[in-house]
Amino acid sequence: MMIFWFLLIILGIWYFTKNPDVFKKLGSSQSSEEEAKKEALKILNEKFINGEITEEEYLRKKKLIE
Numbered sequence: 001m002m003i004f005w006f007l008l009i010i011l012g013i014w015y016f017t018k019n020p021d022v023f024k025k026l027g028s029s030q031s032s033e034e035e036a037k038k039e040a041l042k043i044l045n046e047k048f049i050n051g052e053i054t055e056e057e058y059l060r061k062k063k064l065i066e
Contacts (some may be wrong), residue, residue: 015046037065044062
């Protein structure tokens with residue numbers, strides 16, 4: 001039984017050293033919301049630059065995102 005726990009701990013250490021981003025995913029949802037806002041603004045800016053939306057639409061949608 002002790003060998004099982006020893007192997008489990010070793011595997012856990014190995015996994016977390018190979019995948020350090022695991023802890024970032026466990027972080028607060030606030031960072032996810034911030035990333036979502038940045039991505040939405042990026043897409044909105046691209047649409048405005050490409051002329052897909054008018055300035056009024058751009059300003060209205062930007063206000064909703066922020």
